[in-house]
Amino acid sequence: MYSPFQSKLGTNYRARDDEVPQIRSLLVQPLSRMQEIDTEIAELYKAIDALRSEKATLRSYIRNHRALIAPIQRIPPEILSEIFVACLPKERNCVMSATESPMLLGRVCSLWRTLSHSIPRLWCRLHIVEPELSSASTQVVRKEKYAQWAEAAKDWLERSGQSPLSISLTGDDDDRHATDVTAILQVLIPFAYRWQNISVRASLAALECLSSISEQDVPMLTRLHIQRAPSSPDSAQWPALQFLSGPRIAHFSLSGRHGNIPSLPVRWSQLRSLSIRSNGRSVTNEAAMQVLSLCPRLEACELTISNRIPRPLTGTILELPHLRSLTLDSQGPHSLYAVDGLFSRLSLPGLLHLVVLGLGLKTNGAAPLLATSPCLQSLEMNPDVFNKQTFIGILNALPLTVQRIKFFGGQGLREAEFTMDDDILAKLTPSTCPSLQELHINDSNSISDQALLEFIVAMMSVSSPTLRLVDVYFVRPKQVDIHRQIQLLLDAGLRVELDYESDDYELPGASPWKNLPDEDKAETAQLTSNIPYSISTLSESSDLPAGFVELAKRSKRLLRKFGKA
Template sequence: MYSPFQSKLGTNYHARDEEVPQIRSLLVQPLSRIQEIDTEIAELHNAIDVLLTEKATLRSYIQAHRTLVAPIRRIPPEILSEIFEACLPNERNCVMSSAEAPMLLGRVCSSWRTLSLSTPSLWCRLHIVEPMLNTDALAAHIIREQMYARRVEAARAWLERSCQCPLSISLTGSDRRATANTPQSSGTAGILQALIPFASRWENISLRASHAALECLSNLSEQDVPLLTRLHIDRVGSSSRPAPWPKLEFLKGSQITHCSFSGSHGNIHSLPVRWTQLLSLSIGRNARSLTTEAAMKVLSRCPRLETCELTIVHISPPSASTATIVTLPHLRALTVNDEGPHSAYKSGGLFSCLSLPGLVQLEVLGSYMSGVTGSAASFASLPRLESFTIITALFSKPTLIDLLVTLPPTIQRLHLSSLNVRRNHAHMDDDVLAMLDPSIFPNLEELRITECNSVSDQALFRFIVARMSVESPTLRIVNAHFKRSKQMDIPGEIQSFLDAGLQVIIDYQHRYHAPLRSSPWKGLPDEIVKNAI
C-alpha cells in the first residue's frame, strides 16, 4: 500500500502536529480491512471445526466397522489360543505378573480375558516366590501373613485354571527360620501345602525350601505323583537335624528320570530315588558330603544316564570300590565341579574310574585353588568328545598343558576360563594358547577365553592367523573376555578373515550383574530378571 510517509517508516522520525490527522486518516481503511479479515477467518474456523467434527465422526464410523472385519477378530478361538501359548516364556515357568503372559493377555479386552482364563494350557506352568519383608516388626509380620495368604490364593486359582494339564511348578522359598509363633500355614511350608492337592498332576517340580518346609511333603507317596518326571530340590538354610530325604517317599516316583539336588542333603545314598531309571542327575553346590567314592557309587547305579553334573567337595583316596571302572555308555554331557581341598582331576581320581565312550560335552569346573600338579587325568579315552570347558586356574601350567594335549582330535568347541576362582592364577598364558595349533586340534571350530588375563592380544592375534592360514580352516568363532585394557585392534588386523565369515567378539569390560530385586522373577537366572524388570 502506498504511503506519503514511506521514507519515514522504520526511522526515528516523529510526526509533526499537522501530520497527525493525515497519518490517522491513512489507517482507517487498513483497520477496517483487518476487521473484515478477522470475520472471514472466524467463519473459516467455524467451517473447519464443522469439517473436523464430521471427519472424526466418519473415522469413528469407519474404525468401528473395520474392527468388525479385523483379521485378529476373525481368528478362531482355538488358533488364538495357540498364539497365546506362543507368547509364554520358553526357558522358564510363568510368573505371577501382569507385565507378561498369560496375565497380560487378559488385560487387552474382555474376550481375550475370557479366552485366556478358559485355556488350561496357559496356566500349567508357574513360578512362585515367597513374599519377604526386611523387618520383623509386628506390623510387618501382619503384612507378611496377608501377603502369604494372597500369594497362596493366587497360586491356587492359577493352577485350578489348568484343569487336568500336567504341571510345571518352581518355588523359590527363603531360609528364614520359623518361630514358635509361626503358623503352619505360613512361609514356604504353607505354599507347599497349597500345592499338594495338585500333586497328581506334577510333571516338573523345582523347590528351593528349608528343612522344615520340605518335611510337609512327607505324606506324599510315589502313587501320589504318577506324572512326575523332573525334580529339583535345593535345601536352603542350616539345620542340625538330618535331611528329610528318607521320609519323602514321592522321590520314588516311577516316572522320575531327571533329578537335581543341591544344598545340604546328607548321605547321598539315603535319597529314595530309582537310580536305574535316571537319564539326568545333578548334585549341585553346597552338597558338602559328596566324595569321589560316593559319586562313583551313585554313578554305578545309574547305567542309563545321559547328562550328569557333580559337585565334589571331599576327595577320598582311591580304594577298592573306586578302583572299579564304571561304564556309562549313554552319557553325553558331564560337568564336574571340584570344590574340595584335593583334586578330582589327579591320576587315580574320578576320571580314571570312568568309561565314557559316548561323551560329547565335558566341563571341568571348580573354585577351590587346589593347584593340581604332576600327572592329571587323561581324556584321551573319550573318542567322541566335541566340547570341552575348563577352569584353567585349577591346574599348574605344565599340568594344564599335559591335560590339553590328552584331548582327542575330535574337539570342536574349547572354552578356557579363569572365572570364579578364589585368587588370580596366571596358568593360562600365551604359551598355552600357542600349543592349540591345528596339529593338535584339527577340528577346532570355536574358542572362548574368559578372564584369562595373562593371554595377550598379540598371542590371540597369532592364534587366529595360524588357524585361518591353513588350507581348510575350521575356525568359525572366537569369543574372548578380558579384565584389562585393549592392547591391539585385532578385528582391524584380521578384516579379511572377518569378510570370509569368521566371527570375532572381544570384550575388555568388567562384567556387572545388577542385584536381584524382590519381584515375581526372584530365583530365576540373572539375565532373565535383568531383562524382565
C-alpha cells in the same frame, strides 16, 4: 494499500501535530474492514467446529462398524487360542505379572479375557516368587500377603484344566518364615497328580509339608529340582520326601547339602539327567561312584565333589555308555584328588561335553578319562589347579574330535603353580586339534600376543581350516595389534575377540567426583545413566565417545573375571 506516509513506515519518524488527524483518517476504513474480517473468521470457525463435530461422529460410526469386520475380530477362537499360546515365553515358566502373557492378554478386552481364561495351555506353567515385603512388615501383614499370593496361584492353576503342570517356586530362605512359604506349597499339593516339571527353593522347614505326597500322587512328574535354602543349619534333617520315587522321574536335580545322597528314595535306574550341586559339603567320590553305578541310562550329569580326606577308589571301572555331558565341580582342599579318583574309574565312550571346575590343590589330571572318551567335542577346565606336566599330559590325551576348548583361571584357593603360557598354547596345533573351532581363554597373563598370533596363523594356514572363534581375556595391557596383522582372516569370517586389562582405568577428562569416597561409583552411574546400549554393544561400537567405550570394556572385563560373561 497506498499511504502518503509509506516512506516513514517502519522508521523512528515521529508524526507532527498537524499530521495526526490525517493519519487517523487513514485508519478508519482499515479498522472497519478488519472488524468485518474478524466477523467472517468467527463464522468460519463456527462452520469448522460444526464440521469437526460431524467428522468425529462419522469417525466413531465408521470405527465401530469397521471393528465388526476387523480381521482380528473374525479370527476363529481356535486360531486365536493358538496365537495366545505362541505369546507365552518359550524357555521358562510364566510369571504372575500383568505386563506379560497370559495375564496381559486378559487386559485387552472382555472377550480376550474370557477366551484366555478358558485356554488351559495358557495356565499350565507358573513361576512363583515370594511377595515383596519391607523389613518393617508385621507378621500379620506377611501372612495376608502370602495368603493373597497363594490364592492367586490357586486361581491360576485352576484355569489349567487337566494339562500337565510346570511350576517353579522361589521361597523365603529363613526358617522363621517357613509357615508363610508353606501356605503357598499347600496350594500346590492338590495339583500334584498333574505335576510334570517342579522346581522348589525353600527352607527345610517349609519343605517338610511335601512329605505328605507319595509316589502314587505324582504319576506325571518327569523333572524335579529341589533346592535347600542356604540359611538352613547343617544339622537340620531333610524331610522324608517319598514322592522322589515317582514312577516317571527321569531328570533329578538337588541343590544344597545332603548327608547321604545314595539313600534318597530315587529310582536311579530310570534317570536320564542328574545334578547334585552345593556350595558346601556335598558328595564324596565314593558316594558319587555309588550313585553313578545306579544310573545306567544317565545322559547328563553335574556333581559337586567334596572329600575332606582323600580316599582311593577301588573296584572295576564303571562304564556309562549313554553319558553325553559331565560337569564335575570339586570343593575343599582334597576334593581334586577325589575327582582324580573318578577320572580313573569311569569309562565314558559317548561323552561329548566335559567341564571340570576345581578349587584347591593340584590334581593328577583327567587324561585317563579322556582316553576313554574318543568322541569328546567340548572341554572346559581351569588350568591353575594342575601342574604344568600334568596339564600337558591332558592336552596330549585330547581326542582329535574336540571342537571347543575353554580354559579359565583365577579360581584357586592359593596361588596357582602355573598359568597358561606360550609353551602350553604351542601344544594346540592343527595336527593335535584338527577339529578345533573355538578357543576361549579367560584370565591369562602368561600368554604373549605374539604366541597367540602364531597360533591363529598356524590354525588358519591348513588347507581346510576349522577355527572360527578365538576369545581371550588378558590380565595385562596389549603387546601386539593382532587384529591388524590378521585383517584378511577377519575379513574372511574369523572372529577374534581380545580383551586387555590395564592398570589405568581413568576416563578421559577430569572427573567432578575426583578424590571423593564414591568417585568410581558416581562416575560410573553418571555415564551409564545415559547409555541405552548393552555392554557388548558398547565395547564393539566405534561411533561412541571414548569414555563410554572404555567404561563398557572395563565392565565386560570385570564380568568375565567373575565368570559372568
